[in-house]
């Protein structure tokens with residue numbers, strides 16, 4: 001563990017994928033990339049340049065070929081997979097482009113789902129935690145927080161709606177609430193407004209920026225839309241960070 | 248959200264497919280339950296009959312045949328034995344040391360297809376039809392030894408023939424057919440409370456009346472054919488004078504009148520039902536006292552009688568035939584349950600393709616591989632246990648629906664909600680089965696590649 005004050009640090013991170021012809025497709029080679037705690041930034045880049053791949057690496061969903069990814073001082077590339085899962089549940093909130101929500105579950109349940117997989121609060125015993133997760137679900141305090149989060153994103157009146165009963169914009173707002181469920185330190189948003197009309201786009205961006213600021217959560221947003229990106233003080237072009245040129 | 252709830256939600260999401268697979272499990276388990284209950288019924292109905300007495304003395308021949316006629320009122324008796332054996336087993340007789348109670352029975356005749364049995368009134372006092380269960384009279388009283396044409400009828404007989412206390416009936420010759428000549432009428436003086444034994448389906452008449460009838464016949468027919476299936480051989484005279492043998496009166500080896508004794512000894516009967524004394528009792532330490540355990544051997548040495556222990560005969564029959572049938576049925580039912588389990592496998596496995604994205608979302612939220620695997624297993628277990636519990640209900644409902652029929656044909660009262668102990672195996676059994684069949688789709692969930700499934704979209 002190194003103390004550098006940065007929330008996120010990437011060092012010499014390389015990622016490639018196997019191709020059908022046996023060769024490897026090199027997608028990412030990032031010598032250095034850092035994000036401060038509570039910082040908000042936008043990442044832009046043309047389609048296929050590896051933006052989603054970068055977010056997957058940061059979230060620990062996939063592994064880099066080499067290099068180090070430090071989050072809050074922890075090198076997640078050294079983690080076992082299940083440690084990565086726990087770390088992700090605790091530290092990272094994820095908002096996808098579409099189909100964020102689990103279709104069989106209500107808005108409230110989708111938010112609670114994030115807590116289900118979340119880490120055990122230190123004050124709770126292992127046994128109690130197990131029973132809560134496996135048998136009777138989250139404690140009342142967690143339900144109350146889930147409800148508050150949904151009220152915060154303006155969906156207090158939609159708690160028991162299923163995703164199909166919500167508009168795309170509303171679904172994205174539920175996804176934002178869910179990403180905040182475990183009080184993460186970093187939110188990764190992969191084109192959260194790509195499928196939303198312009199009016200709702202601004203609403204969602206405002207919501208993300210505002211709640212992240214209030215909760216002191218760093219926000220890393222991937223976007224194609226210049227009007228979204230230009231609202232952020234820091235804008236990174238992935239092609240500039242990346243040593244690899246993907247055709 | 249607990250894992251169970253997550254599993255339950257995905258069942259709800261595919262309600263039709265889930266419902267159908269659970270239904271097949273329901274049917275399989277209902278079948279298992281039905282087989283278990285039916286086996287329990289058979290087991291009880293066979294074992295119940297054997298209660299009360301522990302030895303039957305009858306004509307030489309098939310022990311099973313003897314047990315079936317005396318205990319279950321089925322088939323033809325192997326023959327008759329002289330009345331002397333009854334006297335031998337009664338107080339003062341040569342075997343009496345080892346005997347606690349002995350009751351003669353004469354099988355012959357039927358009324359509307361129900362067996363008519365000639366016996367003594369203390370049949371209902373000396374024997375318990377189940378351990379600790381005394382015969383009781385739902386209506387009326389026991390018949391009186393001195394009133395030769397009195398009868399007591401079983402509960403099923405009363406219900407089906409409509410005979411009531413005070414009614415008279417005329418038994419006909421033959422054991423099961425309804426044709427044939429009619430006997431003298433007997434008067435119903437009592438109706439037995441249901442016992443759940445074959446005796447619910449029989450009519451019991453005073454053995455003296457029985458003999459009287461046959462004496463008349465002998466006179467009428469001048470000793471004609473002893474009516475093939477008629478097992479009560481016509482015999483000498485009646486027992487004593489009027490009122491001599493009063494209710495509950497025990498037979499005494501009559502010796503006062505030689506003619507009387509001669510007539511008695513000329514009598515034949517189907518069997519003597521015997522309850523032996525406890526062989527552990529100290530009185531049997533004496534060398535010259537007949538030990539109850541030795542009694543069957545002693546009787547089997549006789550030229551024209553055999554002694555059988557009904558419990559042993561029934562256990563052999565039950566283990567040999569009925570037990571095998573049950574095993575076959577149970578194996579079939581279990582196979583059906585396993586097929587239903589494979590149905591669950593197929594159903595969940597087929598859904599896995601659509602669920603890749605959902606699983607990827609859960610993983611992105613921090614769910615571990617084992618967690619998503621457990622969710623799939625929970626789903627499989629829920630389907631199996633849910634379907635299984637419905638199956639248990641259905642199985643018992645079916646036996647409930649059929650219990651009147653079962654009672655009618657076997658005399659056993661099925662309590663449909665009386666769970667068989669073996670049913671408890673169902674719960675761990677189903678969990679095991681569900682885990683086994685859920686394993687394959689669970690592994691698919693375990694192996695789901697999150698990054699790929701996320702970019703693949705829904």
Ligand SMILES: Nc1ncnc2c1ncn2[C@@H]1O[C@H](COP(=O)(O)OP(=O)(O)OP(=O)(O)O)[C@@H](O)[C@H]1O
Nearest residue numbers: 017018027046047048049050051052053054699702
């Ligand atoms: N699992 C994989 N196997 C092989 N190649 C992959 C895999 N995942 C991504 N790629 C390739 O890596 C490159 C980067 O993909 P990625 O999804 O990160 O692009 P992106 O910048 O997010 O694009 P978009 O803006 O369209 O979402 C693409 O060329 C893609 O084909």
Ligand SMILES: [Mg+2]
Nearest residue numbers: 051052053190
């Ligand atoms: Mg992308």
